[in-house]
Amino acid sequence: MFSKVLIANRGEIALRINRACQGLGVRTVAIYSQADKDSLHVRQADEAYCVGPGPVPRSYLDIANIVSTALAARCEAVHPGYGFLAENARFAEICADHGLVFIGPKPAVIAAMGDKATAKRVMKEAGVATTxxxxxxxxxxxxxxxxxxxxxxxxxxxxxxxxxxxxxxxxxxxxxxxxxxxxxxxxxxxxxxxxxxxxxLILHPRHIEVQVLGDGSGTIVHLGERDCSLQKPSHQKLIEEAPAPNLSTKQRNALHEMAVRACRHVGYTNAGTLEFLVSGDHVYFMEMNTRIQVEHPVTEMVYGIDLVREQIRIAAGERLGYAQGDLRARGSAIECRINAEDPRSGFAPEAGTISRVVFPGGPGIRVDTHIYDGALVPPYYDSLLAKVVAFGETRDEAIARMERALRETVVEGVHTTLEACLELLATREFREGKYDVGSLPSLLATAARG
Amino acid sequence: MIPEEPAGIAERVARLAEFLIANDLESVRIEREHETFEVGRAAAEAAVAMPETKAPPQSVQSRVEQIAADRVGIFHLGRPAPYEGERLEGERELGYVEQLGIRNPVRSRGAGRIVAILQRDGDMVDYGRPLFELDRG
Structure with a gap:
């Protein structure tokens, strides 16, 4: 196992990776921009170094400063998280050139899958249906x-x-x-x-994605699917759940089988996600994300597997130690994204100071967040403040727990998506699991009319 | 156009920072009979990004200016090595930050007296880390 890992990210995912590292006994190095100097990920890592000013191109995308930090701090590996440099094959290559393990797939696979047009061609070769x-x-x-x-x-x-x-x-x-x-x-x-x-453009499709893990020694498994169809008009996801409701066993098995077949075809290692559009009986491969996803906790809740820990173990050369037949999904999990956005103004992102925050607890509730009372929300970055995740033995129980959790949650100082999530959960369409990627605006409009 | 002169130093630096960013300039230097101000882009962005940051205690008369690292890497003193108290007649390379085998020079940006050398040769420095204090008097 590595002795020290640099976390090339910020916000909740930087904390998430920090926790996984600490669970494995791995020391951590945080990077931060000047705008993030008081962030929790800076405080919770073993070491922290500033890599630039607030704007992203001059800090979290500054490859030379980040790699130089990893080398000077004597790290052995770099975890890119999601966004920023997570799917930048050149960054992965530069890490390898300097003797750093990039915690993700090989650069050539990132290049092939990260380049969405090439990915579609490769998937066609693997016999996967594409749009x-x-x-x-x-x-x-x-x-x-x-x-x-x-x-x-x-x-x-x-x-x-x-x-x-x-x-x-x-x-x-x-x-x-x-x-x-x-x-x-x-x-x-x-x-x-x-x-x-x-x-x-496939009309009224559902966005369903399959989580995979490959350990580089021939074991490739899927960890079921997630339904991420409730998306803002900007196509950013707001509510995700696992497993996907109202999917036939035949469709579910076909999705899982296609995902594993595709990964075998490209020799995939580490964690990845294949995104599909599902429309009626048709399934189309959309793209593959060669990184951890924001919504990975819902899969963790139903499979009981720490995906970030698995990423680090795989990158360190360890085997998964289990096969597909050993994995069992249990229950249902839902994630609501609490973003610093105003749903009444087209989900316009907001910057500011969090004046008060209270997060929920209780059975089946998990909160991944980086905010605290007095935390600054800089204008430069993604507006995600917290992910509230609810698990239930049944989908109905997960929904009930999520509604209770969101009612317990308080975030003051900026507008958030909290109320919008509550409104969406209460709609008949969500209760019945009958929604698609275009549903969100009309569901919110219906809720607003009461 | 340079904004009108505000009263306090902190306010003056903040106004210069806003002016610099608004006009996409790398640095602004104002020289007068009794004082010199210079605000660089990194410092300006920091000042604008973190308005709660207080300006360092500094009198108009002292004219002490910090030179900070703008790259992450290993800091090395220049040759001949600069020393505290040394008077610089003009522009000079005081050291460099070595990053992935590339030397990124740290320059004095004009004449002055070295008040303090804040990092040792071989130290790791991150972005914005103060390296030298120069009195521009």
Missing amino acids: PGSGILDSPREARDAAKRIGYPVMLKATAGGGGKGMRVVERAEYLERAYASATAEAEASFKDGRVYMEK
């Missing part, structure tokens, strides 16, 4: 030609993307040029990679 789409689009003209071939409505997606950044739905040809310009600009700003590709 009709294009390769990388180098100009608005190429985008126009692709859209004509695929047929509107289409979706532009950042090839290096995730978290809804660099994604645009285009319903008609006259909107394409502007959407292309804004998607490439947003992708460039978010990932230092402005390339985009196009997919047919």
Whole structure:
């Protein structure tokens, strides 16, 4: 096992990784921007070093400063978390070039899977169903030609993307040029990679993803699926659950089998997630995230496995020590994201100071957060403040526990998504598990009308 | 246009920082008969990002300026090694931060007297770590 790991991230995931390291007896090095100097992850790590000013390109994306910190602090490995450099193959390569273990898959696999257009081609080779789409689009003209071939409505997606950044739905040809310009600009700003590709927009699909783990010695397992269909108009997820409700055994097994087959095809190691669009009886591969996901706790709750711990063990060369037949899902888990956003203003992110915070407890409740009374919410970063996770032996019990947990929760100082989550949980559509990726705005509007 | 002069030093630095960021400048230096102010981009962003940070106690007369690391790495003193009390006649490389085999020079950014050398040769330094104090008098 490693003796010291650098955590190349901030916020709740930095704390999450710190806890996993400490559970394994691994010392931790935090990095932070000047805007994050008072953050909890800085205080809880064994060592902490500033890598730049608040803006992301000059701190959490500054590869030279981060790798230099890892080397000077004598770390053996780097955990990238999610976002920032987590799916940057060049960063993984530079880590390897300097003798640092990147806690994730091999750089070539990150490059193949992280590049969404290449990933689709590889998945087709593995016999996995994919949505009709294009390769990388180098100009608005190429985008126009692709859209004509695929047929509107289409979706532009950042090839290096995730978290809804660099994604645009285009319903008609006259909107394409502007959407292309804004998607490439947003992708460039978010990932230092402005390339985009196009997919047919599947109407009313569910977003269902499968968690996988591969240990590099031939064992690849899935840890079931998550339903992440309740997404904001920006395609960022708000409520996730495991297992996905209202999925036939045949569909569930097909998803799991495709995910494992795809991972075997690319020789996948470490934790990853394959995202699918499910529409009626059709299942389409959408993309693969070669990192830990924000919503990983719901899988941990139903499988009883610490995914971040497994990531670190695998990167250190350990074997999983179990096979697919040893894994059993139990019960149901739901995650609600409490973001510093105003749902009444299109989920506009907010910065400020948390004046008061109270988090819930009790049976089946888990809270992953980095905020505290007086914590600053800087304007530079993702607006996620806390993930409230509820487990129940049944889905109904998980929902009841989540509602109680959210009513116990207090976050003052900024607007949050807390009330919106409560409203969504109370809708008939959520109760019956009948929602898709386009449902959220209408469900909130219905709730507002009472 | 440079903003009108506010009363206190902390306020003056804060206004200069806002001016620098708004105009996308790397640094702003104001020289007058009895005083010199220089605000660099890193310090300005820190000041704007963390408005609660108090400016260091500093009199207008002292004109002491800190030079901080703008890269993370291993700090080395220049050759010949600078020393406390040394008077610098002009621009000089006082040391460098070695990062992934690349030397990132730390310059005096003009004349002055070295008041303090705050890191030892071979120390690891992170972003914003003070390296030298210079009196610009």
